[in-house]
Amino acid sequence: MNPTDTLTTRTALDRAWWKEAVVYQIYPKSFNDATGDGIGDLRGIERRVDYLDDLGVDAVWLCPVYESPQADNGYDISDYRSIHDAYGDMDDWRRLLDALHERDIRLIMDLVVNHTSDEHEWFQRSRRRDGTFEDYYIWRDGDGGDPPNNWESMFGGSAWTYDEVRGQWFLHLFDEKQPDLNWRNPDVRNSVYEMIEWWLSQGIDGFRMDVINLISKAAGLPDGAEGEGLTGAEHFINGPNVHKYLREMHDEVLSDESLLTVGETPGVCVDDARQYVGPDGDGLSMVFQFEHVTFDFDEHKWDAGDWSLVELKEIISEWQDGLADDGWNSIYLNNHDQPRMVSRFGDDGVYREASAKLLGTLTHTLHGTPFVYQGEELGMTNASFASPDELRDVEAVNFVEEALEQSDVESYDDVRDAIEYIGRDNARTPMQWSDAPHAGFTDGEPWLDCNTNYEAVNVEHARATKDSVWHYYRDLIDLRHEHDVLVYGSFDLLLPEDPAIFAYTRTLGDERGLVVLNFEAGPVEFTVPDGVSLDGLELAIANTDVPKRPRPSFELGPYEARVYLTS
Numbered sequence: 345m346n347p348t349d350t351l352t353t354r355t356a357l358d359r360a361w362w363k364e365a366v367v368y369q370i371y372p373k374s375f376n377d378a379t380g381d382g383i384g385d386l387r388g389i390e391r392r393v394d395y396l397d398d399l400g401v402d403a404v405w406l407c408p409v410y411e412s413p414q415a416d417n418g419y420d421i422s423d424y425r426s427i428h429d430a431y432g433d434m435d436d437w438r439r440l441l442d443a444l445h446e447r448d449i450r451l452i453m454d455l456v457v458n459h460t461s462d463e464h465e466w467f468q469r470s471r472r473r474d475g476t477f478e479d480y481y482i483w484r485d486g487d488g489g490d491p492p493n494n495w496e497s498m499f500g501g502s503a504w505t506y507d508e509v510r511g512q513w514f515l516h517l518f519d520e521k522q523p524d525l526n527w528r529n530p531d532v533r534n535s536v537y538e539m540i541e542w543w544l545s546q547g548i549d550g551f552r553m554d555v556i557n558l559i560s561k562a563a564g565l566p567d568g569a570e571g572e573g574l575t576g577a578e579h580f581i582n583g584p585n586v587h588k589y590l591r592e593m594h595d596e597v598l599s600d601e602s603l604l605t606v607g608e609t610p611g612v613c614v615d616d617a618r619q620y621v622g623p624d625g626d627g628l629s630m631v632f633q634f635e636h637v638t639f640d641f642d643e644h645k646w647d648a649g650d651w652s653l654v655e656l657k658e659i660i661s662e663w664q665d666g667l668a669d670d671g672w673n674s675i676y677l678n679n680h681d682q683p684r685m686v687s688r689f690g691d692d693g694v695y696r697e698a699s700a701k702l703l704g705t706l707t708h709t710l711h712g713t714p715f716v717y718q719g720e721e722l723g724m725t726n727a728s729f730a731s732p733d734e735l736r737d738v739e740a741v742n743f744v745e746e747a748l749e750q751s752d753v754e755s756y757d758d759v760r761d762a763i764e765y766i767g768r769d770n771a772r773t774p775m776q777w778s779d780a781p782h783a784g785f786t787d788g789e790p791w792l793d794c795n796t797n798y799e800a801v802n803v804e805h806a807r808a809t810k811d812s813v814w815h816y817y818r819d820l821i822d823l824r825h826e827h828d829v830l831v832y833g834s835f836d837l838l839l840p841e842d843p844a845i846f847a848y849t850r851t852l853g854d855e856r857g858l859v860v861l862n863f864e865a866g867p868v869e870f871t872v873p874d875g876v877s878l879d880g881l882e883l884a885i886a887n888t889d890v891p892k893r894p895r896p897s898f899e900l901g902p903y904e905a906r907v908y909l910t911s
């Protein structure tokens with residue numbers, strides 16, 4: 345390619361800050377406790393803003409900090425415009441925003457509008473049929489003593505609860521303390537848009553939109569087909585009016601192109617995703633898809649188990665190719681709802697550090713915006729939960745309770761493996777800052793016990809150790825900032841059938857990259873496939889000492905990761 349072509353490619357880039365950014369996700373309850381009550385808080389986060397700056401991230405996604413009874417750790421909001429007491433107040437929040445902005449770090453807030461808390465004033469008034477609030481939620485008469493339909497809640501049991509006050513059933517796709525809003529009602533939509541505008545006027549930079557593809561339910565709320573998966577899902581995943589509502593939301597309040605909007609969208613395939621993020625879509629910047637974090641499920645998430653690299657590569661490359669030209673990918677391997685990635689896709693034993701670096705190499709060199717979940721930059725691992733009393737997550741607690749009612753489950757020990765493989769508390773153990781008691785997270789008793797490995801795996805130690813996962817992440821983040829090819833370059837999967845190696849190229853005009861990752865705990869031989877040129881390629885980053893120039897064939901050690909770029 346000649347220089348003019350390169351120039352054309354570069355100027356044609358549809359640049360956006362959020363495409364070039366690395367986003368850091370904070371789960372406030374577990375990040376840093378400044379008040380000593382065992383619960384993370386906004387002042388605690390503010391104290392760590394320099395930490396985020398040192399790591400080099402460009403934006404923070406803050407999980408919900410709004411007023412909430414905390415049935416689902418803040419995803420049950422009782423007042424959208426105030427801060428949960430244990431987290432602080434709006435002044436603390438403003439100080440945090442300013443501290444982030446002073447360091448050029450943007451702030452993305454969580455937008456939870458599929459449902460509210462049952463303690464939200466809207467619900468309280470709705471259950472009393474109070475004026476315009478009467479139809480703010482999805483109320484129905486039951487069928488005798490039975491709920492209106494057979495839909496199941498994501499957290500187990502029926503998706504309906506009978507409300508004595510109103511004398512009707514209300515729908516809740518999650519916990520019974522999370523009633524679903526009635527998006528068919530224009531007053532609901534307007535109330536939500538006003539709230540969005542209010543937050544935007546506070547100076548935030550975007551939203552992560554909780555289960556946004558569930559807001560529209562099929563007319564008549566028909567029974568779902570019983571069998572595999574969640575009963576009723578076909579009637580509320582990507583429901584009939586979801587695009588109408590999202591476009592309306594976009595036109596009313598989200599049309600500012602500098603905002604990052606990432607929709608959490610369980611159950612979407614690439615074609616669905618285009619309708620949310622594509623050029624003729626709803627105007628979202630990107631979505632969080634779930635295919636690569638559900639492909640190891642059997643009948644449901646608690647049966648998760650075996651996975652193969654070939655299948656993981658297939659899913660990832662389908663998304664890479666599918667949104668290459670029209671849309672944008674989010675890239676994540678874990679978050680507050682998923683187990684720790686090093687425990688799931690790497691090796692949290694002897695190869696913990698190597699495999700954490702390998703997985704980080706993957707997420708920072710794919711086409712899309714990488715999201716780093718707190719503690720991932722240390723290689724934090726899944727925890728151990730010896731008894732159900734140690735669990736805090738409503739989903740896990742419900743699952744254990746329901747399982748124990750079944751005849752083939754004798755005790756917690758029968759389901760412990762499932763909890764420790766896929767349960768959400770794995771990701772929510774406190775951030776490990778140091779080897780001080782409770783990992784330096786709190787001076788009090790943490791709301792959820794720390795992972796016992798905090799004496800070895802913690803920020804203080806990682807920062808003092810030159811070749812730690814933390815330093816490697818900092819280098820990865822820098823690398824992505826320095827090389828357009830890693831942000832905008834096209835992706836081409838190599839060796840799709842190789843069971844151990846995940847390799848691909850990135851190309852942007854005459855800038856090229858070659859990424860080679862060994863997902864095995866043993867050595868493997870890599871031969872550069874025909875058609876891939878090694879000309880001008882030099883090592884940009886690797887998780888072990890390797891020569892600067894690639895050879896046509898080389899051996900990779902356990903969990904070895906290499907990135908070669910044209911200089």
Ligand code: NOJ
Nearest residue numbers: 416419456518554555681
């Ligand atoms: C997705 C959130 O990430 C999860 O934590 C929450 O439980 C559900 N949505 C319900 O809001």
